[in-house]
Amino acid sequence: MTASCQEFEVTVHTSPGPTCGTFNGLWLSLIGSQGETPPISVTAGHHLLPGSVSFKIGPLGQLILVRLRLEAQAGFPDVNWHCSRVEVRRPAGGSGPQVFLCDRWLRPADGDVELCSGQLCLMADEREEKLKLHRLKQLQHQQQLIRWRLFVSGAPQCADLSSMLQLGPNLINPPTLSPVRNPAEAHWKEDWFFGYQCLNGCNPLLIRQIRLLPPNLAVTSDMLRPFLPKRSSLEDELKKGTIYLLDYEILDGLPANLINGKQAYLSAPLCLLHLNQQEQLVPIAIQLQHTPGPQNPVFMPSDPGSDWLLAKIWVHCMDFQCHQLISHYLRTHMMAELCCVATLRHLPDQHPLHQLLMPHVRTSLQINLQARASLLAANGVFDQVKPHLEPQHKLLPAPHSACRFSLVLVWFWFPQAVGSGLMTVPSLLSRASARLCYRSLCVPDDLSDRGVDKLPHSFYAQDARRVWDALHR
Template structure:
């Protein structure tokens, strides 16, 4: 409320805490009130003001709210025992309100809620979505049959994709091998491709088979050793139960796909095996095979990629990670802890959006139940496996890009942009950490910080994930906090706001496959391919969902822009201004680069990165 109350009191002496309570009054509505801060003067007109920041909504149901004066600080820097006790009381209160719940066995835990109202006004938010015209897509809801031809699909696409330049580019080039490889670097799931120097033992390929697709003067062994062979391995999908959709059994594959970095700098697929176990009924597909065989093999890979993108790259690595960190931050770091204040703008929204996702998209009759190949039976299996396979290294951009060997590829625009954004965030975080920790010994002595990382490990990933079990240095803390901030902002932008662009032409990202992977080659004609692809009604249902999920909010907050009062403090303000200037320079560079690209890569332009996972 803009209303200010002036209350003059007798001298108070040393004022440590202010206690607020919103009380209902008979005859008046029971409304929430927003309090920015409480200012205390020794007497009217005194220029010295003691400020107690609040920056929150008050409710009658919340009882007493205690505010402390002064700046953010660590527990060890508190000099008053009463203030130390207030930190403990606050955490105990939050631990009663914010509890853990298991969503899927083996996956990170989530918040224990039965309704959004339990979050209260300070953890809820309003997502103002731009209007989206969905009437055309919803008009196909009753057509539970397969598409008759690519021509029919192109007619529908022309109505919904004519204003999307990326989708039109995809539709024009999706069958081409160079574009298949390009998507592995810059599509909506740029996280799986990795360089390999050793062929997987379960891939039934020989050097002679691949010789026609390699340079004349080279061999498979030479290409492996020089780092020109890359691998997509979807073993996480092996034997995941497939969904029944529109009354029909669907099929999941777990492909292995080899790609070659050719002399033109293009990544092209050179071998595809659609199941993990080699055998006579699991043929190896090659670019020299009949065109429809090779195209169908690539479509199966893209469908497998769609499952992994939605569950592992998108939901697990951004949504679930943000919620894990948010719950633990609320339970273990008091509001006066500097990392609580730094992190909350990036993770606060995850509680609401994930609760809504579990209640709709991931629930009975939701899109995953009715239109995804893994379905509600396969989802927990895939999510648990993906959680078991995740590593801390894979979540830290510099480590991940180097380990996968994609950091130096000239056309890897995701890698280039992700590394620059990561570096800018890391410098910001390290500067923030250095304001409060003068040395590594203070990191080790911060009991609240150590409880926080212990809680994250207890409710997050398994012990072999490589997550730090404790913090010993400022560098470790800075890297970990950067990982959280990047995952909940930039990574989410890359994997969420791109998905409609690449899936609008449905054969490029089929949500399920209606027939099993072919067991022999040479029997598939062009007309047969349509019988493998999703039905008309569920193609349109998936696109409707992606259209809604890919819309940035009208009221979105750009990366490293903060509304909280604490960020206007002089020391904090200087750090925020520095990182904003660095992000602006990155944005300008990306804009200039994209002007010269046939297919721009805009998803990690900082001006378009949301500060948190809010959709």
């Protein structure tokens, strides 16, 4: 719909997409430095579609805010509306429109929603008193909705939410699944692929270059000489920087899971790797516990094939514990939620950092709430002892059955294959949080500190650095 008037022409844009429109009624007010219009019906008996509505008003002074309010219509379903923006133009002035960005879902329960225009700025740089008040009101509202809660003592706090409904539509992301090819099937037993996974697999954050051997790793230069270049020694390779270490000391002494009434076990491996002359990173020694002794031998590539393979499998299993609960949940999910809650509570929409951060962290509340209610809850997935796979398999749609089947396997068989259970989670998260530092979250510093930034086949390091550099240009 299009119309014109002497004072203002207002165009309300609905975002593209089959579900972005609504049957609800829309009321709109313009707020200026000298006054505001009464609420004006935009829909007026028809559904909300992109268009414009015009009206005459008294003096407003400088246009500052646009206020929107949805109202449910009798006889029509109450459907959320995704507003792209509102444009306000003075036809007589001949200048371009003043744009009030929205780009979010609105619903009747939200009440009055006010949109700003103009450049993003800090609170200290804001000159208009009404905009300052708008920011303060927004933060007060967000702080009432989003509160802090202690999930695990010693770990980052999380949002105090008990239901997905509390998130609202703008902090929820519809799930998407895509099939992933798995090259491990053909090479998983080979030493070079073990090292490749340490650099480029699901958890490339643990491996580090060393110049001194850990004192509790019971290896000598003579033991490892067969796996090093001719006329070289362990001491020479340490000096050259070709020796790397995986150290799972953080798992030492933690209680293990009870699976189907049987005790599971955790180890704290030390795995030594060597960058060979073919530029392959290969394991050369594995000790499964941190305390050396007769019951804690060092496994090497010269051991019987099944023994060496089983030692590597143990390392991978312990790497999985650290990946899922530290690299993945703590460093990714919990840190993203920490930033999301802090942003919502302390940075209004017009703050530059709010606009920069929220597209990346807005859905962390949804997925973390789901995790605490299922994976990490008492009697939840981590705490289950009986798998329920077959009924879920029957419900899988054919086009994505392979991908969804793998998801169901992980979800419902997780406690059947994981050595860490609910008893492990608090201690492990607390330990890992105490060791987390800001420098380890900065990609160039982390890669350099671990000595993997210049490894020829460290594709994670190369790609992560490219992404980091693009963000810092």
